[in-house]
Amino acid sequence: DAGVTQSPTHLIKTRGQQVTLRCSPKSGHDTVSWYQQALGQGPQFIFQYYEEEERQRGNFPDRFSGHQFPNYSSELNVNALLLGDSALYLCASSLGPIGGELFFGEGSRLTVL
Amino acid sequence: GNSVTQMEGPVTLSEEAFLTINCTYTATGYPSLFWYVQYPGEGLQLLLKATKADDKGSNKGFEATYRKETTSFHLEKGSVQVSDSAVYFCALIAGSYQLTFGKGTKLSVIP
Numbered sequence: 574d575a576g577v578t579q580s581p582t583h584l585i586k587t588r589g590q591q592v593t594l595r596c597s598p599k600s601g602h603d604t605v606s607w608y609q610q611a612l613g614q615g616p617q618f619i620f621q622y623y624e625e626e627e628r629q630r631g632n633f634p635d636r637f638s639g640h641q642f643p644n645y646s647s648e649l650n651v652n653a654l655l656l657g658d659s660a661l662y663l664c665a666s667s668l669g670p671i672g673g674e675l676f677f678g679e680g681s682r683l684t685v686l
Numbered sequence: 687g688n689s690v691t692q693m694e695g696p697v698t699l700s701e702e703a704f705l706t707i708n709c710t711y712t713a714t715g716y717p718s719l720f721w722y723v724q725y726p727g728e729g730l731q732l733l734l735k736a737t738k739a740d741d742k743g744s745n746k747g748f749e750a751t752y753r754k755e756t757t758s759f760h761l762e763k764g765s766v767q768v769s770d771s772a773v774y775f776c777a778l779i780a781g782s783y784q785l786t787f788g789k790g791t792k793l794s795v796i797p
Contacts, residue, residue: 577729606784615690615775615787616730629783663730670783677722677730 575600577678579664585684586654594649594681598666605647606675607639608663616663622647623670651683659685688713692776692788699766699795707761707791709750709776717780719743719752719759724773724790733761733774766795 578597586592598605604623608616618631622641636652645666651658661680667673693708711717721733721743734743739754748763759776776788 608785613789615777615789616785618784618786621783631784665730674732675785679727679729 577664577666577676579662579678579681581681582679583682583684585686587686588654588656590654590685591650591652592654592683594651594662594664594683596647596649596664596666596678598645598647598664599676602666602668602673602676603645604667604670604673605641605645606665606667607647607649608665609633610661610663610680612660619649621670628670654685656685659683688717688778688780688782688786690776690778690786690788692774692791694789694791695773696792696794699793701768701795701797702765703795705761705763705766705770705793707774707776707793709759709761709788711757711759711776711778713757713778713780715781717778719750720777720779720785721748721750721759721761722775722777722787724775726772730775766793768795768797771795 606621607619610616620630621628625641638650641647663680664678665675718737720735722730723733734745736743736752742751750761773790773792775790777785
């Protein structure tokens with residue numbers, strides 16, 4: 574039983590570029606949440622997707638957008654990259670948007686130069 | 687808003703020492719509390735949780751008790767092992783879909 578898988582694992586971009594990160598949830602899970610973890614910090618909630626809709630959003634600008642597909646997989650898009658967007662981006666899946674245990678992937682490490 | 691404060695690290699202990707990592711919180715509403723662990727090169731894993739006051743979460747020898755009166759959820763283990771070396775995160779969820787994490791405490795256990 575595959576857990577949460579994320580791709581790519583590492584990537585390097587330059588300021589102003591755009592990036593797309595991908596996440597496949599754990600088998601049987603229908604909800605995907607995205608978190609940003611800066612170096613030495615705890616993860617910060619970006620947004621959550623359930624039933625292909627954004628259910629809640631954290632304190633992140635509109636440059637951060639997402640999508641959930643009918644098979645429950647998800648993408649995180651970041652436009653107009655800034656140096657401060659360099660971080661580990663974590664995807665977490667759960668069964669249902671509330672109360673279910675979150676299972677995290679290993680993350681995508683984004684470096685913006 | 688919701689916030690979690692946990693003790694600064696890094697923490698270095700000898701094998702078989704007693705571990706305490708302090709965690710306090712502020713929350714709107716009645717939160718559920720969690721400890722997550724991040725081993726080197728791996729994703730976050732749920733270590734234990736508690737959903738109401740005086741509940742004790744436990745797993746792998748780790749324990750934490752939900753103390754509403756002191757708004758705390760301290761993590762303890764009686765005898766740490768080298769394999770416990772990791773970063774530990776205290777977190778809460780209250781009235782929303784999102785987990786709020788502390789900054790994490792890095793634990794190193796030396797033989």
